[in-house]
Amino acid sequence: MSHVPQIKIPASYIRGGTSKGVFFRLQDLPPAAQVPGAARDALLMRVIGSPDPYGKQIDGMGGATSSTSKTVILSRSSRADHDVDYLFGQVAIDSAFVDWSGNCGNLSAAVGPFAISNGLVDPDRVPLNGVCTVRIWQANISKTIIAHVTITDGQVQETGDFELDGVTFPAAEVQLEFLDPADEGEGDGGGSMFPTGNLVDDLDVPGVGTFKVTMINAGIPAIFLNAEAIGYTGAELQDAINSDPQALARFETIRAHGAVRMGLIKHVDEAAKRQHTPKVAFVAAPRDYISSSGKQVAAGDVDLLVRAMSMGKLHHAMMGTAAVAIGTAAAIPGTLVNLAAGGGERSAVRFGHPSGTLRVGAEARLIDGEWSVTKAIMSRSARVLMEGWVRVPGDAF
Structure with a gap:
């Protein structure tokens, strides 16, 4: 042989x-x-x-x-x-x-x-x-x-x-x-970073429910929900979700239907071959929690809380591209991310994730009725x- x-x-x-x-x-x-x-x-x-x-x-x-x-x-x-x-x-x-x-x-x-x-x-x-x-x-x-x-x-x-x-x-x-x-996008928005043309939409997910969502193409296609709408506080760590098969299946169903609504796929069955995008994340107003390393994160340390799913599991921290989406959405008054951070105009936010906190900035402008973001900024190593x-x-x- x-x-x-x-x-x-x-x-x-x-x-x-x-x-x-x-x-x-x-x-x-x-x-x-x-x-x-x-x-x-x-x-x-x-x-x-x-x-x-x-x-x-x-x-x-x-x-x-x-x-x-x-x-x-x-x-x-x-x-x-x-x-x-x-x-x-x-x-x-x-x-x-x-x-x-x-x-x-x-x-x-x-x-x-x-x-x-x-x-x-x-x-x-x-x-x-x-x-x-x-x-x-x-x-x-x-x-x-x-x-x-x-x-x-x-x-x-x-x-x-x-x-x-x-x-x-x-x-x-x-x-x-x-x-x-901001991505050009393939949805009904015709080139808008918001593929439906709306800052907030009602997303109907058969068998799961109808949710208020912000769908945005910036950094990476992303779908943001309110934590309380899906039964969470926004302070969850990985095990709370990754050990729950029903929760993972529910998030994947939401992701698949959101991908269709964003124009990224034509049928929910195609989502299985597009696991990397879009991302699903849920947001909440600040609250105290203990990070995965045991570090205390106080409500006063952050502007909002965000938890994001990646490849079918809750991410241990935050994907960099999702952080760009968070910073961009936070800079635009009226999105769910912006509202969770307290609303109003802002050029940067610090958000809490399972491992701690992260600051990301974005420069957003309203031009002829369309939101435009020139850049998002953050530091890594x-x-x-x-x-x-x-x-x-x-x-x-």
Whole structure:
């Protein structure tokens, strides 16, 4: 019996924000995987260890959560005024597919540092000491992200004293600007960040109920509900929801019907093949709670509470792209997010999530009756955990 040897592919395993992923340079991938298609998807799934009916991803680099089943492909950008093209693949854990429908805001924090360290940014643009501004083209959603990366003695500075709730150790701060974060959208809004044209809609979910929702395309397509409308306080931690199969099924049903209403899919059955987007989140006014690390979060520390679902489970902190959606919606008077924060005009909010708090800002303007957001701003951190090669069987793709 013949055996196919493993092949080695240069890669880095990096934490970005509250996520981890395997990063590749496009040029380092096998030729068949340098273009979109079945070979690329099969390779990335084998790297991560999916599909895994055990749900553990033991035979791969994945960590069996939505936050750790991620891949990134980077290349020098051919676009004017950009340094690097960034493509994100969310790998399903127990199913055989890679979702390319959205961005990962957390891993966005690692794109600039990786690009600098791996020769994807013109060396003339990297100072010996100071801040390097990396212009990123986010290829999944055709948007620009600006990363501000600290450089010390010509190298990316990874250590520092910036603390991010949901990450155990401090690191160097990476400031991110998500330019023009509103998606064009495919819904009835005809290009509006609100695909139905409304700040608040009634979403009818057969068998579940009718809910007030804010549906927005900014950072990532997102559906916001009021926590009390679905029987929660907004202060829940992961186990309260992830250990409840009925709750998970209810959220997935809401997500599927919301995706149809947003024009992202035509039928609820298609939602199973689009797990990464849209996100479902619920909001509430501030209240005291204990975070997953045991840290006390006081009502006075935050403007509102937000809990978000990712790939069918409650996220342990907050997805970066969902934070962009939160900041954007909070800046627009009348959305459920804005109302939960107390209403009125605001350029930034600090919200409570299961691991602690996060501040995000957004610049919103009303132009000819349509809301426009020029950018959303937040800080994350990133650190290389391992670099070298990943190995996969030669016949895996």
